[in-house]
Amino acid sequence: MEQRLRRATRGRVAALATVGLMLATGFVAGASPVQAADTNLVVNGGFEDGLANWFINNGNAADGAQLSATSDAFSGANAALVTSRTTTGSGPMQDLTGKVQAGQAYTLTARIKYENESGPATKQFFATMHYGGGTYTNLVSVTATKGQWAQFTGTFTIPTTQSVSTARLFFETPWTSTPSTDPDLHLMDFKLDDVSVIGAEPPAPASKTIEVVGKLPGEHNPLIGHKFGADGFGLVHDGRVYMYMTNDTQGYAPNPTTGVSPGINYGDINQITVISSEDLVNWTDHGEIQVAGPNGVAPFTTNSWAPGITKKVVNGVEKFFLYYANGGGSSNVITGASPLGPWTSERTSTLIDGRTPGAEAVAWKFDPAPFVDDDGQPYLYFGGGPAATSMPPAERFNNPKNIRSIELGDDMVSTEGTAAVVDAPVAFEAGHVFKRQGKYYFSYSSHFGGNDFGGSQQPLPGYPGGGQIGYMISDGPMSWPKETYAGVLFPNQSQFFGAGTGGNNHQSVFEFGGKYYFTYHAPTLNKRINGNTTQGYRSPHIQELTFNPDGTIQQVVGTYAGVDQVRDFDPYRVFEAETFGWSKGVATTKVDGNSAQFGGAAPNLVVRDIDNGDWTALSSVNFGDSGAQRLTARVRALAAGGQVQVRLDDVNGPVVGTAAVDTPVGQWAEVTAELAGVSGVHDVYFTYTGPAGVDLFELDNWAFQAATLDLPVTVTASTRCVAGKTYVAVQARNDHDAPVDITVQTPYGERSFAAVAPDANAYQSFNTRAVSVSAGSVTVRVTGAIGGQDVTTVRTVQHPAGTCGG
Numbered sequence: 027m028e029q030r031l032r033r034a035t036r037g038r039v040a041a042l043a044t045v046g047l048m049l050a051t052g053f054v055a056g057a058s059p060v061q062a063a064d065t066n067l068v069v070n071g072g073f074e075d076g077l078a079n080w081f082i083n084n085g086n087a088a089d090g091a092q093l094s095a096t097s098d099a100f101s102g103a104n105a106a107l108v109t110s111r112t113t114t115g116s117g118p119m120q121d122l123t124g125k126v127q128a129g130q131a132y133t134l135t136a137r138i139k140y141e142n143e144s145g146p147a148t149k150q151f152f153a154t155m156h157y158g159g160g161t162y163t164n165l166v167s168v169t170a171t172k173g174q175w176a177q178f179t180g181t182f183t184i185p186t187t188q189s190v191s192t193a194r195l196f197f198e199t200p201w202t203s204t205p206s207t208d209p210d211l212h213l214m215d216f217k218l219d220d221v222s223v224i225g226a227e228p229p230a231p232a233s234k235t236i237e238v239v240g241k242l243p244g245e246h247n248p249l250i251g252h253k254f255g256a257d258g259f260g261l262v263h264d265g266r267v268y269m270y271m272t273n274d275t276q277g278y279a280p281n282p283t284t285g286v287s288p289g290i291n292y293g294d295i296n297q298i299t300v301i302s303s304e305d306l307v308n309w310t311d312h313g314e315i316q317v318a319g320p321n322g323v324a325p326f327t328t329n330s331w332a333p334g335i336t337k338k339v340v341n342g343v344e345k346f347f348l349y350y351a352n353g354g355g356s357s358n359v360i361t362g363a364s365p366l367g368p369w370t371s372e373r374t375s376t377l378i379d380g381r382t383p384g385a386e387a388v389a390w391k392f393d394p395a396p397f398v399d400d401d402g403q404p405y406l407y408f409g410g411g412p413a414a415t416s417m418p419p420a421e422r423f424n425n426p427k428n429i430r431s432i433e434l435g436d437d438m439v440s441t442e443g444t445a446a447v448v449d450a451p452v453a454f455e456a457g458h459v460f461k462r463q464g465k466y467y468f469s470y471s472s473h474f475g476g477n478d479f480g481g482s483q484q485p486l487p488g489y490p491g492g493g494q495i496g497y498m499i500s501d502g503p504m505s506w507p508k509e510t511y512a513g514v515l516f517p518n519q520s521q522f523f524g525a526g527t528g529g530n531n532h533q534s535v536f537e538f539g540g541k542y543y544f545t546y547h548a549p550t551l552n553k554r555i556n557g558n559t560t561q562g563y564r565s566p567h568i569q570e571l572t573f574n575p576d577g578t579i580q581q582v583v584g585t586y587a588g589v590d591q592v593r594d595f596d597p598y599r600v601f602e603a604e605t606f607g608w609s610k611g612v613a614t615t616k617v618d619g620n621s622a623q624f625g626g627a628a629p630n631l632v633v634r635d636i637d638n639g640d641w642t643a644l645s646s647v648n649f650g651d652s653g654a655q656r657l658t659a660r661v662r663a664l665a666a667g668g669q670v671q672v673r674l675d676d677v678n679g680p681v682v683g684t685a686a687v688d689t690p691v692g693q694w695a696e697v698t699a700e701l702a703g704v705s706g707v708h709d710v711y712f713t714y715t716g717p718a719g720v721d722l723f724e725l726d727n728w729a730f731q732a733a734t735l736d737l738p739v740t741v742t743a744s745t746r747c748v749a750g751k752t753y754v755a756v757q758a759r760n761d762h763d764a765p766v767d768i769t770v771q772t773p774y775g776e777r778s779f780a781a782v783a784p785d786a787n788a789y790q791s792f793n794t795r796a797v798s799v800s801a802g803s804v805t806v807r808v809t810g811a812i813g814g815q816d817v818t819t820v821r822t823v824q825h826p827a828g829t830c831g832g
């Protein structure tokens with residue numbers, strides 16, 4: 027095998043010497059390649075879909091170059107053209123992460139051409155894999171003749187010891203440290219076409235499904251048990267609370283054998299997770315927004331941490347502005363047409379960075395939190411990290427002045443003026459502002475001391491200790507002198523949740539239904555998976571926030587119990603199956619098409635990884651007095667013999683209805699369960715059964731149908747003869763426990779009775795004006811209320827034939 031690792035700097039020279047020895051063969055051959063299936067791992071290798079799936083090598087900041095489509099193709103209508111190369115590594119790149127495997131052999135082919143007039147007569151090119159960090163391996167080489175398409179053909183075997191958690195293929199010219207000294211030789215434009223990497227089929231991705239019950243029945247924290255989410259930021263809109271979170275699940279990779287994931291790597295995270303609820307206990311999973319990265323809404327950003335969101339009417343249109351940290355170096359914003367998107371980027375560069383006036387001295391220009399004042403003026407709070415070394419150690423520790431406030435433009439995607447210092451004591455990060463009764467509240471996370479903050483120090487009396495949420499109260503949104511400090515609003519979460527749950531925190535505050543709520547995170551789900559040795563995967567929590575008469579905040583106590591459910595769940599509608607109070611053993615995935623519940627452009631998810639014994643549950647569902655008669659589920663069967671069972675109040679409670687998932691495998695269809703005895707308020711458990719060891723089905727949405735409400739009434743109809751004419755007599759007895767209105771209708775007349783008392787009769791005898799009548803029908807219409815709901819019951823009964831004749 028001829029794999030060569032090269033460091034971007036030192037190691038690379040030695041590696042290239044070895045590459046040089048291989049040039050005679052034109053490619054790098056594996057000694058005994060593993061026999062591979064005939065699968066091409068490269069997508070759009072012929073560039074016939076333009077630049078889809080391709081991007082310019084952005085492995086280091088200096089690799090900037092331009093990638094465009096060109097009609098000068100080796101085959102088909104398109105090829106790729108790379109121009110404005112600044113390093114030898116500047117070239118077209120495709121991410122093969124998750125596709126290539128260690129120990130496997132692959133065959134690589136591609137066509138390449140350069141034409142620069144002042145370039146050399148021949149030029150060597152490499153196909154190279156970037157395995158992350160400084161690890162690059164040249165895979166295949168070709169020496170091209172100027173103006174002619176040259177062909178890469180070679181095999182390479184990935185060493186069994188090579189980590190492939192990052193594997194990005196790109197094309198380049200041989201490395202040299204200062205290519206700008208001879209750009210004609212090193213930095214020529216080139217064209218690429220017909221790229222293929224053929225080998226073993228990509229491995230099935232390892233399951234990320236969380237098998238433990240991460241949110242215990244009856245408890246309301248963490249908010250969800252089937253995935254992680256950090257730095258939650260609450261937004262209230264149209265009677266729902268939306269929570270936007272750093273997608274901690276993105277890099278979660280539990281070992282298939284041990285179940286333990288490597289520690290969280292924030293560099294993996296470029297998505298924001300969204301969940302929402304109208305009751306603060308049952309949460310709907312809206313999936314992830316692909317914010318950053320090559321395929322992100324804002325592809326000029328790399329990461330999306332610590333979201334902050336607000337809404338504002340701009341030019342007559344209500345829009346949603348989602349701010350996020352692009353790593354530690356900058357902050358950015360994307361725009362949503364609704365809280366669930368669709369999302370667009372109005373900017374082509376980051377919103378907050380080193381050029382932002384007043385932010386120059388901020389070490390970490392991250393954690394952006396928006397706030398729109400009552401007069402419509404928007405503000406952004408951001409910043410954190412080490413204090414300036416120019417300060418005396420005590421000041422660096424106690425008043426690091428590392429957080430800023432700045433006015434946003436009316437468009438919400440620009441800043442105005444100069445950022446002002448927020449002099450928050452012992453500040454670290456996570457600034458956030460809300461307003462209550464004319465006062466502004468700034469909360470933030472405090473630092474843990476150490477070299478970044480002037481070494482070992484004692485906080486001033488009353489100042490927060492490490493990893494706490496402190497707060498300040500001010501009369502102005504841009505005025506935060508240290509004197510506005512008001513205390514610690516939340517101690518470190520490990521005080522409440524114990525070993526393995528420490529670390530820094532990130533909070534938000536929102537008002538919902540007249541109460542204030544405090545959001546924070548804690549790795550409590552991680553702890554339920556792995557015990558006290560957690561790997562840093564955080565989960566969202568909410569507690570109520572209460573105030574003293576003087577406006578100060580009562581210190582929040584973190585609990586698994588969480589907050590009260592603010593309203594019962596309404597089952598009589600279509601609602602997404604990805605809505606849980608609690609769950610076990612399931613995962614969710616985004617599917618094509620819109621949400622049946624949220625409509626518009628809202629994403630839709632389905633519940634997957636449903637095995638025998640898995641379940642999902644809803645808290646405090648109100649079926650009303652008359653109850654539900656049927657459950658409808660939209661399902662896609664994946665195996666024969668699956669069932670959805672409906673149980674009340676406990677996962678082992680009696681089954682009150684069963685839907686057989688007997689629909690064609692692989693197709694979406696509706697199944698129903700007839701229900702018995704489901705009325706009043708209950709927790710509802712959907713328990714899933716079927717053959718063991720296979721995924722049974724996927725679930726999209728549910729709907730309960732209310733039982734038909736009926737007012738009890740006893741109707742009799744008879745005929746009799748009076749003075750030579752036949753009469754039809756109708757009697758209706760009110761069997762309900764409250765008065766009802768009764769209307770009796772016959773072909774011979776109609777009569778209404780108001781407020782017929784319980785057990786009383788409405789009676790009317792109608793003259794047919796005929797000697798004889800044949801049998802016919804009469805209609806009795808009863809209106810009243812059942813459980814506060816207006817109900818009309820209609821009864822049609824037969825009367826017999828009647829005659830006065832002999």
Ligand SMILES: [Ca+2]
Pocket residue numbers: 072073074099100101102103104105219220
């Ligand atoms: Ca082509």
Ligand SMILES: [Ca+2]
Pocket residue numbers: 235610611612613634635636637640
């Ligand atoms: Ca499962």
Ligand SMILES: [Ca+2]
Pocket residue numbers: 602603604621622630631632725726727
């Ligand atoms: Ca759904």
